[in-house]
Amino acid sequence: MIAPNLLSNPGAEEGSIVGWNQTRPSTVIVDSNGAFNSDYYPHSGSYCFAGGKELNGSPSGLIQNVKLVGGVQGFTESQLDSYFFRAELDFYYQTWDSFFMRHDQVEVSLTFRSSSSSILNTVTTGELACKTSNPGWCRYIRLSP
Structure with a gap:
């Protein structure tokens, strides 16, 4: 079974950040x-x-909340509590790297929350730097839990 993508506008294909909220001072x-x-x-x-860091060192960031129970996915609490589902982070990224400038980095976090919004678990990639030929794409894949 191929898992559905639960994000809205995951690759900016709307031509804007619609579906996302900016969380950091630097512009995405x-x-x-x-x-x-x-x-x-x-x-x-x-x-x-x-995006990246502005001259003042502030990184850019985006967040998107995906409601699983009662959302368009139609999951039930018992399905989620059964640990039958796994979350998969699967994305491509590239980072800027220059002899004269330190490369920028990518970090993606996935936070699982209860129905009362308390944090149950957070999975993060840590800071990623794509070191392929410049420019080039790297792929990240991780299943959780």
């Missing part, structure tokens, strides 16, 4: 065909998220 950018970062193109589709 939606890039199209290398308009912001020349030679950096979306992995697939027409758009991708871009």
Whole structure:
């Protein structure tokens, strides 16, 4: 069975950050065909998220809340409590790297919350830097729990 993607606008394909909330002071950018970062193109589709640290060192960030119980997915509490489901983080990323500038990094976190919003568990990638040819794409895959 192929798991559904539960995110709205996961790859910025709406051409904006619609479905996401910005969480950090630096602006998250939606890039199209290398308009912001020349030679950096979306992995697939027409758009991708871009961002990083501004001169003051503040990183950019996005968050999206996905309601599992009572949401469009139709999951029940008993299904979630049965530990039958697993969450999969699967995405492509690229980071800027230059001889003159330290590379930027990507970090993705997945937080599981109870119906009362208390944190049950958090899974994070830690800071990732794609060290393939510049520019290049790296893939991250992790199943949880």
